[in-house]
Amino acid sequence: MKDAKKERITISEILISDDFTGILDGIEDFSHILVLYWSHFASKGDRSIIKGHPMGRKDLPEVGIFATCSPVRPNPICVSAVPLLERKGNVVKVKGLDAIDGSPVIDIKPYVPSYYAVNEAKVSNWVRQIEREFAEALKGKEWHH
């Protein structure tokens, strides 16, 4: 639901406060993690928005905020499943996190496929449309290289 190109290349470092030293121990045994972060640019007013067009695109149907992945929502918490590249002390390096630099990370969980991976899940038509567009955009990019 984001910029497919940017998402693939971004490397992010998540820094854990010294108060929590040790809280990452064992995370390196997982290839992927779930990162929960606070979309700190959502203002108080933004948080009362009920409906909107996905990604602000007027050509897509207006839906309730809980039917979108918008970072602007009553509790502006974003969830990303990302590959864990490295863990060194209180720092984890991940790939493809779409957080804005400086977003407070509020939780990290190990990614367990039996719990989080639902392949057969059906999505709305507008999500399918966005996914087709992303696939096309990536195909276009490959032609350039």
Added chain:
Amino acid sequence: MKDAKKERITISEILISDDFTGILDGIEDFSHILVLYWSHFASKGDRSIIKGHPMGRKDLPEVGIFATCSPVRPNPICVSAVPLLERKGNVVKVKGLDAIDGSPVIDIKPYVPSYYAVNEAKVSNWVRQIEREFAEALKGKEWHH
């Protein structure tokens, strides 16, 4: 990482406040949703726990809380990917949510496999052990029926 049997049969209703009427519009086009809820039984002291044995089992290695799915964590937010059975107005009915009755739901998101489903993710040895035990327990149950 929970009671495999209970998890499969629980049907939960999530009630959205009247202040947010309309926020679920369009969610019915998705077969699954991500539910974020607050583990409200975690005390303030619990939230400063750094390490622990997964599921309180001393036979499993002690690891950092961020390497576990424990509901007791600095920000006690749990994330579940569950089938959406029905949506009627401000109520959604889901299957297999492992929340304790009364847990405040803080966010609902549509489940998009291209974003959340990572099948090739590798997990720790202790997760594999728990999964083997669950599989055995379910097999045992099938014999009884």
